[in-house]
Amino acid sequence: TATTEIYTRSLHDALPIFYPVRAEVTEEICLSQRQGFGNQYETLPFIPGRILWGAVASLTGIRPGDQPDKSFMNIFYSGNVIFSNLYPEDKVGYRTKPAPLSARTFKSAPGFKSDGVDYTENGYVDGVGDWLLRGIPKDVEYENYVKHQGFYSGTPPACNTFHLSFNQITQHERDNISGITKAGRLFSRITIPKDTVFTGYIKSNMHGLDKALEDTLKKTGIIDGIEIHIGRSPGRIFLKKEADVAKVQDEKINFDSEFFTISCYSDTILLDPFHRYLTYVPETTILDIIRDTVEFCKLERFFSSRKLIHGWNGAYQRPLEAEIAISMGSSFLFRFKLKSDKNQSDLTGAFKELQAHGLGLRRQEGFGEIRINDPFHFQAGVM
Secondary structure (H helix, E strand, O other): OHHHHHHHOOHHHOOOEEEEEEEEEEEOEOOEOOOOOOOEEEEOOOEOHHHHHHHHHHHOOOOOOOOOOHHHHHHHOOOOEEEOOEEEEOOOOOEOEEOOOOEEEEOOOOOOHHHOOOHHHOOOOOOEEEOOOOOOOOOOOHHHEEEOOOEEEEEOOEEEEEOOOOEEEEEOOEOOOOOOEOOOOOEEEEEEOOOOEEEEEEEEOOHHHHHHHHHHHHHHOOOOOEEEEOOOOOOEEEEEEOOOHHHOOOOOOOOOOOEEEEEEOOOEEOEOOOOOEOOOOOHHHHHHHHOOOEEEEEEEEEEOOEEEEOOEEOOOOEEOOOEEEEOOOOEEEEEEEEOOOOOHHHHHHHHHHHHHHOOOEOHHHOOOOEEEOOHHHHHOEOO
């Protein structure tokens, strides 16, 4: 298939080239979680890659009805250039990470030890434990534990929960003559306040696109910084390319002798051969990519959920078709065995390419970002 062909290209042609980007909120933003007809608008806690993708595309000057050139199509529609989700920046300027759905914390004392939580009573060494590798503990009392949700910074055991601030505003429209609120015009918004900072990246997975992407970022003003409108009015951010790649990416892959994990750092849209949406990552999908290096690959355990993906086409002012995705934070444990004529270096190369490209559909819009062998699963505290 076309998807498999992407992964089988030589690693030399697929080394990722990163452009870290930083977005500072200059006027509070509301990125509605869903399109509806109610009077309550609740914002997403991050800036989706599809918004970054659309914003950069619009800054090129292309308009509905225009015939885009080859360079535009290669950058925005080939799948070889990825516009990641922008996640909150922590106190020292690093991109935070979504908590795995396998992470658990004690209900009465939630959080990491570094958050100031008294972890001595919750059974976890560092306040938060992970159930992916070891499974659900025996005789656990489920009502005492909850999923540790949201974003976190650092690597276990030195982790902190990131708390994103929100504002709630209520607005209404008055009749200029009577001074009375117009019927049906009272609404409220939950917004992200001014000065909040998000970080992410734009990357090219092919050397041949590096120059074209660099020229596009210069043309749109992102290299030097530009203020753009996003979300519901008056939402604005100042978007700028940053130089410190280390604060945005960490793609090191460390191996266990017989297991590996895949963690969804963003919502992931996967289809089966009959074009039905999947709510987990099947072993066949991964085996199609690494079959040259392993004897077998078996899905042992996973924690996942599904999510409806809504969207809005700003160019045509109409909603996008809803899709079903594997939720951000979903995590999967696989058992494997190397072929006799292969070594760990061979598998590392295959996994680096898989991690660079991501999984599923609409990867250019930030979907399908994955991390292989996320240290959280191997180092988080256990009961």
